[in-house]
Amino acid sequence: MNLPGTFTLGPGDGSARTGRLTTAHGEIETPVFMPVGTQGTVKSLCPDDLRTIGARIILGNTYHLYLRPGDELVAKMGGLHRFMAWDGPILTDSGGFQVFSLSGLRRITEEGVTFSSHIDGSKHLFSPEKVISIERNLGSDIMMVLDECVPYGADRAYTEKSLGLTTRWATRCRAAHAPLDRGQLLFGIVQGGFFKDLRAESARQLIDLAFEGYALGGLSVGESRAEMYDILYDATPLLPADKPRYLMGVGAPRDLLAGMAAGIDMFDCVLPTRNARNGTLFTFQGKVNIKRAEYREDDSPLEADCPCYACRTFSKAYLRHLYVARELLSYRLNTLHNLTFFSRFMAQARQAIREGRFEAFRTAMEAAYPETDA
């Protein structure tokens, strides 16, 4: 068994690559999509479901788990793996982004970010040291540094100033967590907004800190697809080729394809789980809006060759009925299907890369997911 942090590259196709990342809770084949389990659960699914649908690594959120139930409590319960009975790899985002996107009244200083809880308005400080302490308490296999996700539209001066702070915070995170301590990996997060030279500067500064992996932050924050891709293609090659590359918060099938083509190894997005709630289902033939009247008497499965419980057991008519009736089972079945699709999509992408036919796979999938449809 390799040491946690070992990242071995497999066959590639152009800039797209396959790989294998070793964590303290098992190996992950890349490229990989990580289902989001913000509060220690991938909404409506049990750990057995996650294994059945082929999920390998899931995401938790430092911000949410710190506020509720508390990282000290989770530690007392044996850590997040034992608490949620998930024995596979877990990545925790640092909370930087969630503070910016969720909490009110926040202030950024050299020390860290102070914010008021979106739950009860109580005041908190996230310093780099505090965030690392929380992630160590949670026991996540991959910890993200505390960073400032620069708001979309920030000017150059603000972006440049912010990236310096993000690097100083990353330095403090690295100092607070020695490489591979307790088998927990630490990833840096490249910022720099939509300025290519600032992205390069951020990447250069973080590479000097020798993280076990590198993420592109500050994307999927409201920019156009063209703006995201422009940075994606320019900044990804700047990240060390021998370390995992993680595109945060992405994304729709079309964006996963673009990310893989650029050389990204890891993705996360709320899309499959969030869309399960609004009846948008993903299939290899494109999106299906299950609430449409056309499915009212459709006795066929959502996707004939999908191995998920929803497709093996129920008709579109029933899935539509559950959605329209706002039944709880609707969310669970839709989530099982959507995450099974994302898992199969990534498995087919990995195979296409291994066999040197990724561009053909991308073209076929983009036909099912046209620009407007993501």
Ligand SMILES: CC1(C)O[C@@H]2[C@@H](CO[C@@]3(CNc4nc5cc6c(=O)[nH]c(N)nc6cc5[nH]4)OC(C)(C)O[C@@H]23)O1
């Ligand atoms: C795509 C989709 C469906 O995902 C939804 C919604 C809006 O975008 C998302 C996803 N985008 C996203 N960008 C990120 C950037 C950072 C970052 O710079 N630093 C750190 N530490 N974590 C990050 C996490 C990120 N998530 O962000 C929230 C607000 C979490 O909801 C998600 O549209």
Ligand SMILES: [Zn+2]
């Ligand atoms: Zn299915």
